[in-house]
Amino acid sequence: MTLIEILSVIAIVAVLSGILLAVIGGAREKARLAKCSSNLRQLGVAVQLYTSDHQLALPFGYWIAQNSGDAQVWDQFVEPYLGEGLTEVLRCPSDYFAEEDSDFPRRSYAMVRNHQGGVAKTGYMTKNSPDALRLLSIGNPADTIMFTEYSCAKASGQGSDNVIGEIACSVVDTPLKQMQSGNGTQLHDGLFNYLFVDGHVECRSPEDTIGTGTLEAPLGMWTYASDD
Numbered sequence: 001m002t003l004i005e006i007l008s009v010i011a012i013v014a015v016l017s018g019i020l021l022a023v024i025g026g027a028r029e030k031a032r033l034a035k036c037s038s039n040l041r042q043l044g045v046a047v048q049l050y051t052s053d054h055q056l057a058l059p060f061g062y063w064i065a066q067n068s069g070d071a072q073v074w075d076q077f078v079e080p081y082l083g084e085g086l087t088e089v090l091r092c093p094s095d096y097f098a099e100e101d102s103d104f105p106r107r108s109y110a111m112v113r114n115h116q117g118g119v120a121k122t123g124y125m126t127k128n129s130p131d132a133l134r135l136l137s138i139g140n141p142a143d144t145i146m147f148t149e150y151s152c153a154k155a156s157g158q159g160s161d162n163v164i165g166e167i168a169c170s171v172v173d174t175p176l177k178q179m180q181s182g183n184g185t186q187l188h189d190g191l192f193n194y195l196f197v198d199g200h201v202e203c204r205s206p207e208d209t210i211g212t213g214t215l216e217a218p219l220g221m222w223t224y225a226s227d228d
Contacts, residue, residue: 032093033188033203036108036149039089040195043109043147046081046089048199057132058146058197061111061120061171066127073170074111074120090164092193095151097162097182104163109195110150110178113171117223119146119197120171139226141197145209148172149192151182175206175222176215194221 050059059077064070079086091098092108111120119138121130138144152162152169162169162182172178178192179185191203211220219225 029094029188033191033193036092036094036188036193037201037203039092040109040147040193040201041199042082042085042089043078044195044199044201046078047146049081050078051135054132056135058119058135059111060130060132061113061122062167063123063129064125064167065129066125069125071165071167072129073165073167075107075164075170087164092149092151092187094187095149095183097151097153104165106162107164107169108149108151108162109147110162110170110172111147112145112222113173114218114222115173117225118173119144119224122167122171133224135197138197138224142200143221144197144224145194145221146197147195148178149187150178151184151187153182174216175210175218179206179215196221197224 047058051057059074060072062071062073075086075090082089087105090107090109091105095108098106098108112118113120113122116122119133121133123130135141150162150169150172169181188203191205193201193203194209195201206215209221210218211222213219213222
């Protein structure tokens with residue numbers, strides 16, 4: 001073979017290798033997206049089992065008691081219905097922050113609070129726990145987001161971490177916060193998985209979920225009202 005022929009073969013191999021790597025990378029991301037969707041569906045089943053045992057009331061997002069300072073978080077309420085699979089189910093395979101070494105397992109999902117306009121109700125240093133939202137209060141369960149992906153960077157110094165059982169990053173208020181925190185829009189190329197109250201999961205862009213609201217003040221699927 002001449003030098004030109006050898007260089008041509010090398011160039012062709014390089015092009016084919018690049019195409020192959022792109023295809024493999026795309027297939028891996030689709031697999032991670034599918035696993036994330038499966039995680040949320042399992043979480044949805046756990047929540048449905050919880051509501052059947054609690055008079056159709058959803059778990060509240062979190063509560064810190066006024067006197068003791070003890071915290072209760074939604075993942076603690078669903079843990080009995082997920083068992084030993086809790087740690088794996090609550091971690092998206094594309095959320096590299098959640099995969100970092102930690103003394104405690106971390107989660108990739110949060111309950112939608114939307115400044116108390118969403119399904120998650122919270123209380124900070126209050127005497128009584130928040131009033132949990134009942135399923136009958138939700139106008140359109142198929143169009144109301146209950147959980148979504150929320151990656152949070154590991155805390156260093158001052159900051160928050162999404163450790164299972166802790167209130168930090170357990171709820172999310174806006175799509176903008178969801179997009180800017182942790183791995184953010186890198187999770188699934190700008191898309192996020194959303195678990196709806198009726199139990200189904202959709203992969204959407206944040207802009208598709210806010211109705212007549214904005215990324216900073218969402219309406220639409222981020223609230224349980226049926227007229228926005």
